[in-house]
Amino acid sequence: MMHRVAVLTRHNLLLRLRDPSHLVSYLVMPMVLMLVFKPMFGEAVQPVTGLLVMFSVLSMADVATATLTERVWHTWDRVRATRASVLELVVAKAVPVFCILLAQQALLLVYGVVAVGLRTQGSAWPLVLAVCTWCFALLGLGTAIAAVVRSHGELSTISNVGALAVSALGGALVPVAMMPDWAQAIAPISPGYWATTALRAAVRGEADWRAAAILTGLGLVSGTFACWRLKRGWGRSSVL
Template identity: 70%
Template sequence: MSGESLRRIAVLAGHNVLLRRRDPAHFVSYLVMPMVLMLIFKGMLGEATQAVTGLLVMFSVLSMADVATASLTERTWHTWERLRATRARIPEILIGKALPVFGVLVVQQAVLLVFGVLAVGMRPAGPLWPLALAVVAWCFALLCVGTAIAAVVRSQGELSTLCNIAALSVSALGGALVPYALMPSWAQAVAPISPGYWATTMLQAAVRGDVAGTAGPAAVLAGLGLVAGAFACWRFGRGWSRTVAL
């Protein structure tokens, strides 16, 4: 990647950092709500790791709406064509918009994990770097999938509906709300199709200090992210994102 390309990405990222700072409401709500629910779920389940990792997965999926909004707002504000008229290429535009959101996702998950340790009673075993790997892999998958969603939906209403349904479905089928062993047999059979299954499995393995158990799901999520990111670049490049329902 050339220096000029990096400069264009830096300018776009700086602009989107400013937009994130002006509207922190979702970030704050997606921190406070899971913190409260973690304490409640810990009392119900008696298992801190399940409560912390499950709710982290659920609310990080809800955060995909913020990821998609980063691109969708350019279309609803009718500024997407201005971006396309610059020298910035599609991957540069998407990376510039994605980097600040990636930072927000990492901070969100790091804060929730720290809260889980200090307030909920989760006790990580072994080194902490598997947890860092798990957070990065999950954030990367969320970022790419959220960007791909932005290339498909036509309005904020569609985006909110899709992300809300996805959050509950991915979390429930992935074993984020109840332990995998307690799920019905049919749900256990279809669970691996849910990214939430791989995220929950990965995070719980990282808490146990299981490096192999963390690396496998991380590779699956990284592959999902690469496929979704490639689709997003192709779809935006085709210009299909220009028609937006207001």
């Protein structure tokens, strides 16, 4: 099992590295916007953490693309015909994207400290916890989306609209306290709310265990749904 996962992971990593355009664009755009938004807020926490959340949600589409492309290339049947289980296939596709998401967020945090003036307090482990649990939630959500959409057009629509909704409701664009009362009331339904909450607590040197637990649970539930849906035959010539 470990050998199969390692081989599939290496293969999927090569596919991701051969087309790094999304990673580059989702690094450059938030870097520019951080510098533009900082004077509006007067401090670096809001623009750095908010834009990090927003563009990491956009990056979530990469894990969905990794699975959806197999169907477009008509190779999903062949992959499923091997000895590899659905769980092994999902893990092999998720690990490279998880590494890319970690690299993206780490680079943006370093950029925020060096170029935007973000000041962190305490040790680094709360930041590591917040970033890892957020990436895990994104992987689960991305895999679940891949188990539902039927085309790259649907994926693009869901990813773009979802990124805006998750970011706006989660307080990534403006602090939740500045939003209308109705938006504040429903903000906790957005994964971005818990991501920004965890990141801002981590910047203060505190670990928000409630947010970490919710993000981890979200990743587990959505990932479990994705495995169940894919095992039911999604992407084959005749969907069961």
